[in-house]
Amino acid sequence: MADADVxxxxxxxxxxxARIQLTTWRTAFSELLPAEVLDGLDGAATEQEWHRTLTGGPASVLVATEGQWIVGFCAAGPAPEAEAAAANGTPPSDAATVALVSALLVEPRWGRRGHAGRLLGAMVKRLAEGGATRGITWVPEADTASMAFFxxxxxxxxxxxxxxDAGGRPLRELRLSGPIEMQFEDR
Incomplete structure (x- = not known):
């Protein structure tokens, strides 16, 4: 493997x-999301949204590289109260220190090379330095690869x-919660 970094x-x-997001969604989520939803994703609008995030936040974004290529990314920041709250809307006692990992994607052709682990590890280190004590993320229940990774x-x-609502099809997501200090288990 060429030099890998974050x-x-x-x-x-x-x-x-944006290209990695759309490629990954169209490949990895083809069974989770209707074709018309995936076909309707707008590359220019997605790029513009990422440009806004990269120039004004609120999320921090890291990219994984292998050699000269960007192969994945992770976006995270303080969790909005609604994202961290219990199902009944009650905020947790640690709401002020909960971070939301809003995106963690590695383009499928670059998968299984440790990029996701490096991205998450670097991001949680950054989040901990900013005062976060716990992380959350939302994962489609049927996304067994992401579930196993987390x-x-x-x-x-x-x-x-x-x-x-994923184009008229329900998409059930589970909220995962975990420590900011982490060590990956071999599977």
């Missing part, structure tokens, strides 16, 4: 982050579920 994303990375990092479903 670095902070810069605004000029927006196009590549479980290997010590994150697990915390009992909160949401159902999104």
């Amino acid at each position: 670095r902070e994303a810069v605004p000029s990375d927006a196009a590549e982050i 479980r290997s990092a010590g994150w697990a479903p915390d009992g909160t579920v949401r159902t999104l």
Whole structure:
């Protein structure tokens, strides 16, 4: 494997982050999301949204690289109260120190090379330095690969579920919660 690394994303990375997001969704989520939803994703709008995030937040974004290529990314920041709250809307006692990993994607052709682990490890280190004590993320219940990855990092479903409308098809997501200090288990 060529040199692998993680670095902070810069605004000029927006196009590549958008390409990776759309490629990964169209490949990895083809059975979770209707074809018309995936076909309707707008590359220019996605790139513009990432450019806004990279220039003004609120999330921090890291990219994984292998050699000269950007192969994945992770976006995270303080969890909005609604994201961290219990199913009944009650905020947790640690709400002020909960971080939300809003995206963690590695382009499928670059998978199984440790990029996701490096991204999550670097991001949680950054989050801990900013005062976070716990992380959360939302994962489609049927996404067994992502579930297994987060479980290997010590994150697990915390009992909160949401159902999104994915082009007229319900998409059930589980909220996973885990420690900021992590060590990956071999699977």
